[in-house]
Amino acid sequence: MARIISMKDAVNEALDQEMSRDPTVIMMGEDIVGGSGAPGEDDAWGGVLGVSKGLYHKHPNQMLDTPLSESAYVGAAIGAATAGLRPVAELMFVDFIGVCLDQVFNQAAKFRYMFGGKAETPVVIRAMCGAGFRAAAQHSQMLTPLFTHIPGLKVVCPSNAYDTKGLLIQSIRDNDPVIFLEHKNLYASTCDVPEEPYTIPFGEANIVREGGDVTIVTYGQMVQRAEQAADMLKKDGIEAEIIDLRTLSPIDMDTVLESVEMTGRLVCVDEANPRCSIAADISANVAQDGFDDLKAPIQMVTAPHSPVPFSPSLEDIYIPSAQSIADAARKTMEG
Amino acid sequence: MTEITPILMPKWGLSMQEGKLTDWHIKEGDEVSVGDEIMDVETDKITNVVEAADGGTVRRIVGTAGEVYPVRALLAVMAPSSVSDADIEAYVNAYEMPANDTEDEDTGPAYHFVDLPVGKIRYSEQTGDKADQTPIVLIHGFGGDLDNWLFNIDALAEHAPVYAIDLPGHGQSVKSVDPQDPAIFTQTLLDFMDHCDITRAHLVGHSMGGLVAGATALDHPDRVASLTLICSAGLGEDINADYIDGFVNATGRKDLKPVLTHLFYNQSLVSRAMVQDLLKYKRLDGVQDFLTKLSAAAFNAGKQARIIADDLAALDLPITVIWGENDAIIPASHAENLKRVTPHVLGSAGHMVQMEHAGEVNKIIASAIS
Secondary structure, three states: OEEEEEHHHHHHHHHHHHHHHOOOEEEEEOOOOOOOOOOOHHHOOOOOOOOOOOHHHHOOOOEEEOOOOHHHHHHHHHHHHHOOOEEEEEEEEHHHHHHHHHHHHHHHOOHHHHOOOOOOOOOEEEEEEOOOOOOOOOOOOOOHHHHHOOOOOEEEOOOOHHHHHHHHHHHHHOOOOEEEEEEHHHOOOEEEEEOOOEOOOOOOOEEEEOOOOEEEEEOOOHHHHHHHHHHHHHHOOOOEEEEEOOEEEOOOHHHHHHHHHHHOOEEEEEOOOOOOOHHHHHHHHHHHHOHHHOOOOOEEEEOOOOOOOOOHHHHHHHOOOHHHHHHHHHHHHOO | OOOOEEEEOOOOOOOOOEEEEEEEOOOOOOEEOOOOEEEEEEOOOOEEEEEOOOOEEEEEEOOOOOEEEEOOOEEEEEOOOOOOHHHHHHHHHHOOOOOOOOOOOOOOOEEEEEEEOOEEEEEEEEOOOOOOOOOEEEEOOOOOOHHHHOOOHHHHOOOOOEEEEOOOOOOOOOOOOOOOOOOHHHHHHHHHHHHOOOOOEEEEEEOHHHHHHHHHHHHOHHHEEEEEEEOOOOOOOEOOHHHHHHHHHOOOHHHHHHHHHHHOOOHHHOOHHHHHHHHHHHOEOOHHHHHHHHHHHHEEOOEEOOOOHHHHHOOOOOEEEEEEOOOOOOOHHHHHHOOOOOOEEEOOOOOOHHHHOHHHHHHHHHHHHO
16 A cells, blocks of 8 residues: 655665565674664664664664765675675765775676676665765765766666665665665655655656646756756746656656657756766757757756855755756757 | 526545636526536646536526636526525625635545455545435446446435445455455445444446446345446446556557546546556555456457346346447447436446546436436
């Protein structure tokens, strides 16, 4: 049965159900079980924001609290994946990827290719991403482009609780390394989520809203902002189609191109920094394969080329707003 | 003022709280017959034409096209010419417009779950003023769920208590079931009726649900007050096997949507929300396996495996047959196969005739159970 739950609870439920279904699914990470200072299991932190709270009681043999050493436990998770387990390593903030990047991009991402297709590395690396949490430049980045650039990694960044559960279960069952990025500002967002386990295939964008005038392509937290922008545009009689990519690698360019074929106008919205971003990637693909359909120049709405500011007022300006998305859409309608 | 008939914003399903009146097909002074198209209504889930449930003269249009109204808002008034304009005015003024944020679900259908021997079953129950009448039980078809009766439940509840269930393997009912057991659906239906203290019911079945209703009536005629079979399976061997295979094998929006258009005469009724909802169902653990096994059990070499037309004809029970003339899943010619019953074959309607021509279908069911 479906009921309304938060995205945080959707992550918890997906992990719970997969660990129940398959004893080879394990979790590793910092503070995912007890946490520093907690007197015992009963006061478990369940991760820095409590996402895995309550799971240790149900799956004590499948959860491992690790030392503060990303390079050690992310490497261990990748090794365990090649040896038959399905580990879910929690990196806490994706910004910490730097210290264990070799394990991810030079090892996990390469095994299938370098061992003649015979090696499988079914590991999921979960991490919080994104700005708006007043957590400053080292805990707020949207690093989707970094991972999307690397062949051999699958990259997921859901925008709502329903997609989160289905995509996380798909990630755990997938036989390749998956980077699963959870926007911390979306943890409290709620929607209808079935109780039963279910999967959403990778590489299938979701058309959040249909509209014939302009296509807005985005993912993650920016989906909500795009919807707010579409509401503003509707008042001016502009019908925006919103495409939520859901997975950045693989990416569903067919759905984007089909929409642009109908609308002739494209706005790419990305919370990441602009250079070599998802927005830039989509724009380039459409400029190459959908040029004849375009009635106006493609618009990109992204964060500026700067670190995420700590000042709250500056951070609010840093994140693309619904207004800036609506303005970009109007720009495609000129002339 | 009983001769005054209001036209209200319909309630289509539990989640609907308001709808947009997109267009009127009638104006003041028009004579309306049952089944006439009176207005277009759009919700976040579905857009459909509302058909007249009653006939009469349109005396007053209250609702404005393009506006959003809460469920059960007064949109127009019908009355014979004997009713004075002053009475119409008084009626409109006295009508209590429902609040927009209706927490009150007294009058709408409510979803329930019950643990039966087969597992968890979801159903809806709506009881209006006619709680003393023999209940109606609605049974959906292959791959469907109780929301297939979105346009019927509210209207039928004016005549009798209305129950609708998600069969095992469907909707939000238990998925880990073996559809190769032929009794799974009929036994579940009987268990469900026991749970709800329904000793006898008017069974209304659509497509495969018609076969379930018919098989139940054959085995337990004492539990069935009447049968209404809508585009029913079990009356002939033809079946659109391409549709069944396409539905079972579709994995995404792009391959599912073209398959679903076969269900309707007006193919624009296949909305994005409808495709999304079905994909959500198909992606639940166990559903793919269930549907594959069910289609193997129900269909044999592109033909329906079980035909009960002659057995039903011999049964001493009121039977009503309704079909969409343009049904692309099970041909409307099967409507003739149940000897002794004169079928209602509705024009410009496909397999989902209870959605496409809800007004007419509701009227036929209402008269069949009275």
